[in-house]
Amino acid sequence: MxxxxxxxxxxxxxxxxxxxxxxxxxxxxxxxxxxxxxxxxxxxxxxxxxxxxxxxxxxxxxxxxxxxxxxxxxxxxxxxxxxxxxxxxxxxxAASSHSVAELVFAHLLTGVRFLQDANRKMPVEGNTNFNGLKKAYAKGMELKGKTLGVIGFGRIGRATAAMGLRLGMKVVAYDLFPFTGHISLTFQGDVSVDIPVETVSFEEVISSSDFISLHTPFADKPILGAAEFDMMRPGVGIVNCSRGGTIDEQALIDALDSGKVGFAGLDVFDNEPTPLAALLSHPKISLTPHIGAATxxxxxxxxxxxxxxxxxxxxx
Structure with a gap:
């Protein structure tokens, strides 16, 4: 047996x-x-x-x-x-693609509306500084019409792209293996629309995206570091629901502190299960404990x- x-x-x-x-x-x-x-x-x-x-x-x-x-x-x-x-x-x-993609957008929606900071401060200041917090979080942003960059265009990357397309975003993607084809979007169970998609260069994704989502395996060195952050649009949002080690965490903190990166959403970390304390306490980072497939x-x-x-x- x-x-x-x-x-x-x-x-x-x-x-x-x-x-x-x-x-x-x-x-x-x-x-x-x-x-x-x-x-x-x-x-x-x-x-x-x-x-x-x-x-x-x-x-x-x-x-x-x-x-x-x-x-x-x-x-x-x-x-x-x-x-x-x-x-x-x-x-x-294939089994966890949709769940991970949904978590990516949970982090994106959290970041553009400052929910990670609001959820920390409202319990403490909500009844004494309500109007002050309202003013602090008054400059939210919509995802519709913005450009989502997807680095790594396998199953999860494509599921993330599909979700962005459904929200009215433009999608640009990079993968080691170039892709030209389409993504099928299904609505109400039986209405299907095919959207043409093709991968572009890594540099184009880095420089043209309002938000960047990582979907790559672990590499010998970080995919996003100080040089890559310098190439990005000011205020870019970064989400990593792939693997720890794919982002230089100190370079990310520096970019958040300078304002180059507007916010980050992290589900994975270099030193799991003991992530860097500076990440866990940063007001511009939305945090989850490696739960991408945990539905x-x-x-x-x-x-x-x-x-x-x-x-x-x-x-x-």
Whole structure:
């Protein structure tokens, strides 16, 4: 019987599908330093972003046949090494796209209406400085008619672009792999409109956007740093719901303090789970604790997709 350790949990729908296929699924979280011993009794492990599956762990668990990632990014797994060892590595890149895109716009709408600061100050000053706060937040901005720059035009980048188009934004996008095609927008369930989209240069996205959203995997160095901020329009808004390390955090703080960047929305950080204190306390930053895929709907889709991939693997 196939035994699976879902160390970071799995949606009940996915667990039920696996059990219906005759597999045993354990969802008790094993601490990282106890994983080697525990995994001697399992054929597969599924993780999200918390558990790390590195070379040392892989070497000590020769019985592992599959590593599953419930989500998109796999920088917590030594993917190439695992595959060299004959271990299948799978993830669920499509399941969370809409949820992440919605979070991007939660941060954008928060930033253009100063909600991150208002939500801090209203409980403290709302009954003593109401008119002062009203004046402080009087220069909000609409997203309609503005230019959204999308860096990384995979599934999540395109879902984010589609949401921007629905709000009446202009979209410019950059990807390492150029794209020319269209994005289909569906309204009221059965009305569909195709919008032509093609990628442009990185420099054009940086220099022409009113707002920039990152949707790239982890890189060896930040994608956005001081030089890139210098190229941007004054007052630009930056959102990162992709990976920590893709923005130079100190350069971002400097750009926020100077006014070059109007606001930022951050769901991911360099030093998770202990982000830089200066980011957490900055009045121009909207903050969430890496929850891009943390919706009931996304987790159900992830569980279903992951279960299907596991069943297909062990059915060969």
């Amino acid at each position: 196939v035994k699976i350790l879902a160390n970071d949990g799995i949606d009940p729908v996915g667990k039920a599908l696996l059990e219906q296929a005759g597999y045993t699924v354990d969802t008790e979280t094993i601490p990282q330093d106890k994983l080697v011993e525990a995994l001697q009794h399992y054929d597969a492990i599924t993780v999200r972003s918390a558990t790390k599956v590195r070379q040392e762990l892989i070497d000590q668990c020769p019985n592992l046949s599959l590593i599953g990632r419930g989500g998109v990014g796999m920088d917590n797994i030594d993917v190439d090494y695992a595959r060299e060892k004959g271990i299948a590595v799978v993830n669920t890149p 009931n709907e996304a987790q159900e889709r992830i569980g279903e997709e992951l279960a299907g991939l596991i069943i297909a693997h062990f059915s060969k």
